[in-house]
Amino acid sequence: MRPDDTYYVTTPIYYVNDKPHLGHAYTTIAADVVARWHRLRGQRVHFLTGVDEHGQKVLEAATRRGISPQQHVDEMVEPYKALWERLGIEYDDFIRTTEPRHERVVQAVLQRLKDQGDLYLDAYEGWYSTAAERFWTEKDLVDGKCPDTGQPVEWVQEENWFFRMSKYADQLRDWIADHPDFIRPESRRNEVLGYLRKEVGDLCVTRPVSRMSWGVPLPWDDRFVTYVWFDALLNYISALGYTPDGEPAADFRDFWPADHHLIGKDILTTHAVYWSTMLFALGERPARQLYAHGWWTVEGRKMSKSLGNVVDPHLLIDEYGADVFRYFVLREIPFGYDGDFSHQALMERFNADLANDLGNLLHRSVSMSARWLGGEVGALDAPTEADVALQELADRAVATYAAELEALQFHKAFEALWELVRAGNKYIDTEQPWALNRQGDEERLAGVLRRCLEIVRVAATLLQPVMPQKSHELARQLGIVLDDDEHLSLEGVARLDGLEAGTPLAPARPVFPRMQELPPRIRALLAETLGTQADPPSRSEPDAGGGAAESASSPTPNPETPVAEEQTPLISIDDFAKVQLRTGRILEARKHPDADRLLVFKVDVGEEQPRTIVAGIASRYEPELLVGQQVVVVTNLKPARLRGIESQGMILAAGGKQVRGLVGVSEPLPPGTIVR
Numbered sequence: 001m002r003p004d005d006t007y008y009v010t011t012p013i014y015y016v017n018d019k020p021h022l023g024h025a026y027t028t029i030a031a032d033v034v035a036r037w038h039r040l041r042g043q044r045v046h047f048l049t050g051v052d053e054h055g056q057k058v059l060e061a062a063t064r065r066g067i068s069p070q071q072h073v074d075e076m077v078e079p080y081k082a083l084w085e086r087l088g089i090e091y092d093d094f095i096r097t098t099e100p101r102h103e104r105v106v107q108a109v110l111q112r113l114k115d116q117g118d119l120y121l122d123a124y125e126g127w128y129s130t131a132a133e134r135f136w137t138e139k140d141l142v143d144g145k146c147p148d149t150g151q152p153v154e155w156v157q158e159e160n161w162f163f164r165m166s167k168y169a170d171q172l173r174d175w176i177a178d179h180p181d182f183i184r185p186e187s188r189r190n191e192v193l194g195y196l197r198k199e200v201g202d203l204c205v206t207r208p209v210s211r212m213s214w215g216v217p218l219p220w221d222d223r224f225v226t227y228v229w230f231d232a233l234l235n236y237i238s239a240l241g242y243t244p245d246g247e248p249a250a251d252f253r254d255f256w257p258a259d260h261h262l263i264g265k266d267i268l269t270t271h272a273v274y275w276s277t278m279l280f281a282l283g284e285r286p287a288r289q290l291y292a293h294g295w296w297t298v299e300g301r302k303m304s305k306s307l308g309n310v311v312d313p314h315l316l317i318d319e320y321g322a323d324v325f326r327y328f329v330l331r332e333i334p335f336g337y338d339g340d341f342s343h344q345a346l347m348e349r350f351n352a353d354l355a356n357d358l359g360n361l362l363h364r365s366v367s368m369s370a371r372w373l374g375g376e377v378g379a380l381d382a383p384t385e386a387d388v389a390l391q392e393l394a395d396r397a398v399a400t401y402a403a404e405l406e407a408l409q410f411h412k413a414f415e416a417l418w419e420l421v422r423a424g425n426k427y428i429d430t431e432q433p434w435a436l437n438r439q440g441d442e443e444r445l446a447g448v449l450r451r452c453l454e455i456v457r458v459a460a461t462l463l464q465p466v467m468p469q470k471s472h473e474l475a476r477q478l479g480i481v482l483d484d485d486e487h488l489s490l491e492g493v494a495r496l497d498g499l500e501a502g503t504p505l506a507p508a509r510p511v512f513p514r515m516q517e518l519p520p521r522i523r524a525l526l527a528e529t530l531g532t533q534a535d536p537p538s539r540s541e542p543d544a545g546g547g548a549a550e551s552a553s554s555p556t557p558n559p560e561t562p563v564a565e566e567q568t569p570l571i572s573i574d575d576f577a578k579v580q581l582r583t584g585r586i587l588e589a590r591k592h593p594d595a596d597r598l599l600v601f602k603v604d605v606g607e608e609q610p611r612t613i614v615a616g617i618a619s620r621y622e623p624e625l626l627v628g629q630q631v632v633v634v635t636n637l638k639p640a641r642l643r644g645i646e647s648q649g650m651i652l653a654a655g656g657k658q659v660r661g662l663v664g665v666s667e668p669l670p671p672g673t674i675v676r
């Protein structure tokens with residue numbers, strides 16, 4: 001009997017006819033996330049991936065390169081391992097089907113099936129598609145071509161060995177009926193049931209060496225090698241040390257049946273029908289669940305070689321980082337559905353979820369704690385009704401997150417967590433720590449900020465399997481330093497009191513700095529591949545300091561490069577005297593309702609009425625943290641409307657497009673004091 005505290009997940013083994021692409025990365029990321037999750041839960045996990053090294057496709061790829069198939073597969077396995085390393089994939093075993101430990105099992109299984117009368121030799125003729133590596137009947141063909149690949153077929157007559165798959169078809173029908181969760185999602189289950197409504201034939205499990213020699217030799221008949229699918233499917237148990245006879249190997253006993261075979265929808269029949277009947281013939285149970293996910297298109301088009309470049313996993317890691325790539329693919333489309341990978345969508349998702357919601361919550365709570373609580377985790381105060389509601393939401397979010405993740409409903413898991421994160425931001429808005437600070441209510445201020453930090457801890461903990469690096473960066477901000485192999489514990493994670501009061505927080509640093517536009521390399525590639533102008537240049541909003549002038553159209557110097565003196569036209573003292581500068585005090589600050597980069601201020605500049613000033617500094621500053629701040633204002637600038645709000649002056653700031661600091665005065669002075 002399989003122990004309860006183990007978990008076994010597999011990916012397909014990928015053909016090494018080419019380098020890995022987005023689709024391969026997708027399945028493997030999903031498997032890694034569930035594997036890491038179950039490890040975090042304290043289970044003993046076996047996560048298997050690997051490569052499919054036999055068969056026609058691989059042989060053809062080797063032939064094209066003019067090298068032996070063995071040399072080809074020895075080389076082509078490396079890009080897979082290298083990509084998994086960069087993507088942070090922590091597999092427990094990586095199987096190659098040319099390994100002796102695998103070939104031995106394939107041969108033993110064939111021998112066993114032959115001995116029990118489940119294999120027979122038969123003459124066969126039919127339409128063979130080289131591209132799909134399978135035979136079709138006349139009525140399967142579409143316009144005389146292979147229905148799967150659209151490639152030409154040829155009439156082939158040959159002897160082959162057959163597996164009595166038909167004998168096990170009823171057992172499979174019963175199994176699916178008795179195990180409603182065996183095939184997910186439901187639509188895919190129906191697809192298999194539809195297939196099984198028709199008569200199920202036997203399966204040809206060999207290829208004559210004369211036609212295709214790159215495979216596992218039949219132990220008793222050297223005219224044949226094993227059909228690549230029969231060989232490949234056995235990887236899921238050969239890797240566990242399965243033998244058809246004798247004592248079961250320890251890993252097989254502990255991990256079979258697998259909890260999840262993750263596959264793409266393209267290989268559902270082979271898994272649901274071939275693999276299950278093979279297992280029945282061996283007297284074994286099928287995996288607990290086959291989960292067939294959907295297919296990615298790229299920028300609205302079918303994935304192809306040239307489009308593949310636009311979503312080359314290495315490019316995505318280089319430009320966005322492995323963690324953001326991992327998060328995006330699992331967040332963007334429900335697992336099981338088809339979806340489109342678009343860079344614009346990635347940027348929007350990043351900005352909305354990571355920069356705005358989570359990043360902001362972290363930044364606001366850490367920087368307000370730094371400012372008003374000496375940079376330490378505050379102590380909890382007696383909970384109010386709002387606090388109790390927040391705790392209930394946290395309990396619900398954690399429970400839902402766990403359940404949905406374990407059901408591979410990644411997007412729903414994230415939705416549940418983000419409900420909590422957004423509630424954290426709202427809690428800041430309603431509790432108004434800045435007002436508490438003004439009123440000197442230190443106890444409540446500490447309690448409010450503490451609960452916000454706790455929500456960040458909950459998020460960091462739950463996100464560890466998805467964003468292993470970023471979650472540790474979040475933890476570091478909370479004053480928790482973890483080694484690579486250390487983790488935030490899931491135990492009691494939902495309770496909003498897991499941190500320790502008095503722990504020093506790290507200085508606030510953005511973990512997810514907002515993306516203003518797509519990286520230049522991506523923009524260039526998109527333009528080149530799709531022939532479109534990717535992403536228009538940034539909108540005309542003001543530069544740092546963002547005053548009223550139409551400054552956005554003028555070229556912005558790189559903030560890192562001081563402008564050379566000879567390039568700057570000199571002005572006379574009279575010119576300078578035209579600029580009226582005064583000290584001001586920020587009375588109110590809020591986000592601009594229609595522009596992410598802008599903040600709207602009420603500034604006292606010593607006049608009867610405070611001025612409304614709009615400034616493009618939202619990427620750096622939380623509005624509420626600026627209330628009370630002394631600034632320098634250009635007071636005689638012509639008013640200008642910025643996204644519908646009239647700005648009556650400019651707050652001076654240092655930096656170019658990216659503001660890096662506000663200009664201040666060393667002493668507190670009355671608003672309206674002249675600056676010269």
Ligand code: ME8
Pocket residue numbers: 011012013014015016022023024026027052232233235262263264265266267294295296297303
């Ligand atoms: O089929 N979108 O290997 P393979 C999402 N060796 N996923 C995709 C995808 C796309 N556009 N394209 C491919 C084989 N995939 C066999 C498997 S298993 C015993 C043998 C993913 O290299 C998806 O997981 O063609 C799909 O099932 C797998 O790549 C096929 O990889």
